[in-house]
Amino acid sequence: MCDRDGTPRVWVQPLAGHTGEGRPLAPVRFPYAQARFGPHAARVIDTGPEPVTNVLWSPDGEWLAVQVAPGGGEHTQVWAVRPDGTDRRLLAGPEGALARGSAVFVRWIGYGSTLLVAELAATGMTEAVLIDADLGNRDTIAAGPLMWPSAVSHDRSRALLRQGPRGMREMTVADLPFGRERLLLPPTTDLGALSPDGEVAYVRSNAGRDRAVLMALRVGEAPQAVAERPDAELDRFAVSADGRIALLVWNVAGRSELEVADLVDGGTRALPPPPVDVIGSARLSLDGSLAVLAGESPSAPSHVLLCDPATGSYLRVVGDEPLAEPLHAELVRFDARDGLELTGWLYRSAPGPMPCVIYLHGGPESQERPTYNPLFQRLLAAGISVLAPNVRGSSGFGRAFQDADNHALRFHAIDDVADSVAYLTGGGVADPARVACMGRSYGGYLTLAALVTHPELFRAGVDVCGMADFATFYALTEPWIAAAAVGEYGDPVADRDLLRALSPIHSFDRLSAPLLVVHGAQDTNVPVYEAEQVVAEATARGVPCRYLLFDDEGHETVRTANKIAYVEAVTDWLTRWFTE
Structure with missing residues (x-):
């Protein structure tokens, strides 16, 4: 999936040593190098005019599952299309750009053409549906509020289901076709996979511990930790179709490290460091002999890497070259006013006190990491430094840190923004008279909250699709988003007074910073x-x-022309107020 022609679309890229159908001719062994193909080698697959949000080969190579966003919105559809671009057909999702509800594919089942799809209704209910791409047959295997299907065994006898709101999600296993469910693990995180026979569930979990690990679960037996690290959280994992190995991606203070877990004999082994800072996607080929990774760094746009799990060698196969002048992201640590250690990524435009912007990520259960960010590059070129902190509530640092902003504790997260400013100005990085604050989604909310709570600190602000009033947010957002957010923010009825106090719109009499507002x-x-x-x-x-x-x-800006307009608008806005 690439936006090389201005909007995210599906492309097929032939690989050296592979057939045109994507099947390996022989085991791949290679050093890290650039695989060079002419521009004619990659071809775009016609999936219609709408932006693509995800794509996945079927195990038999006969289909591509494609997820698209009609009108550029959040109500996605799932289509199937042949790898040559023919026989495109709608499998699930609302018809028309203004329709409610959404469909998201999860994974292909077994080795054929059956796709597991989650369909979210406008009422907030979710259905797990198996859809045959060849015949169009549909089989609903589970349904419920705040439910998400994670996997189905190859013989379709069991389903792994995630249940519950943010921060309180459980994993259950359901026997098919009658759907009897059994709890596997109390509150856990999002990712799960099943062994081919459905007897073992592999789950990324922090149940009973602070950091997420890979757990193996059998019904009626105590969970076992397959892989864990005291210095890192499990970020993502992929299990081979035969269930023999798992590729593990660890989040180590924001950077990625890789391991291979032997799911048959046990044990893990580390792979050499990848040639990028962050791995954003990881998938295994059908036989597990090849890993396909999407990786990026501050100086390298997202690109595709092949990795040999046996040797840990890497090959770059698709993507633009890194920047000619490397962009340095410095990991910094500083204390909040209550003594909690915070971290962030600092991008300096020049030594000495400079204009600086605090950039706040979304989530809040997300994390600022050293990725490729054209906005940061443009700001640095304009002489504006950037600090992207991970305030409390961010993921990647353990469950206690992630829960440290829940409900009334959110006031401390707002103070973390002020403490980030204190770090910059106290260390001579930022000019105290020229500090701005910006963020997107939850980061947009936190920007507004910081601007009205600590107005004396900021010369300007940028709010990108942020929440201003929890009451209107709960009333107007998607039902499943509202229901899932209660554990994080609070109940819109029971916690009405708290949510009002946390809503920046009710304190706008304290707003003084000029404000750029961006939304879709x-x-x-x-x-x-x-x-x-x-x-x-x-x-x-x-x-x-x-x-x-x-x-x-x-909610995301995906079209290249709009991304450019956004970057220029933010840069012009901050430059204007920093120079007046």
Whole structure:
């Protein structure tokens, strides 16, 4: 999946040593090098005009499962298309850009053409459906609120299901076709896979511990840790179709490290460091002899790497070359006012006190990592340094840190933003008179909260699809998002007073920083009304405000032209207020 022609689409790239159908001719052995193909070698697959959000080969190589976002919004559809671009057919999802509900593919089942799909209804209910791409047959195997299907055994006798809201998710196994469910593990995290026979579930979990590990679970037996590290969290994993090995991607203070776990004889072995900082996707070929990775670094755009799990050698096969002048991301550590250690990635435009922006990631159960960010590059070129902190509530540092902003503790996360400013100004990195704050999604909310809680610290602000009022957010967002958010933010009824106190819109009489507001008109995760009320309230109070609305984007900005417009708007806005 690549946006090389301006919007995310599906491309097929032939690989040296492989047939045109993608099947290996022989075991692949290679050093890290650049595989060079002419521009004619890669071909785009016609999946229609809508942006693509995900793609996955069927095990038999006969189909591509393609997920698209009609109108650029959040209500996705699942299509099947042949690898040559023919025989495109809609498998699941709403028809029309304005339809409610959504469909997301999870994985192919067994070795044929059956796809596991999660269908989210407008009511908030989710159905797990098996769909035959050849025949179009549909079989609903599970349904419920806040349910997500993780895997189905090859013989379709068992399903692995995730249940519950954010921070309180459990894994259950259901016997098919009657759906009798049994709890495998109390509150866990999101990822799960099944052995081919369905007897063993492999789950990324932090149950009973602070950091996420790989657990092996059998019904009625105590869980066993397959792989764990005291210095890292398991970020993602992939299990081979034959169930013999798992590829593990560890998050070590933001950077990625790889291991291979032997699921038959036990034990793990480390692979050599990948030639990138962050692995954002990891999949195994059908026989487990090849890993396909998406990797990036501050100086290297996301690209595709092949990895030989036997030797740990890497081959870059698709993607642009790294920047000619490397971009350095410095991992920094500093204390919050209550003594909690915080970390962040610092990008310096020049030595000495400089204009600086605090950039806050979304989530909050996400993490700022050393990835490729054109916005940061553009700001640095304009002489603006960037600190991207991981305030409390961020993932990657253990469960206690991730839960440290729940409910009333969120006031401490807001103070973490002020403590990030104190680190910059106290260390001579930032000019105290020229500090701005910005963020997207939850980071947009936290930006607004910081601007009204600590208005004396900031010269300007940028709110990108952030929440301004928890009451309107809960009322207007997707039902499943509202239900899942209760454990993180609070109940909209029982915790009404707390949520009002945490909502920045009710403290806009303290807003003084000029504000740029960016949103996508098709956003149903954080509805556009959140941006509209921010603009209205700021303007009514005489605060300088600009509103940048993208009609053809949702919660994420995916079209290249819009990305460029966004980067330039942010840079112009901050430069303007830093120089006035």
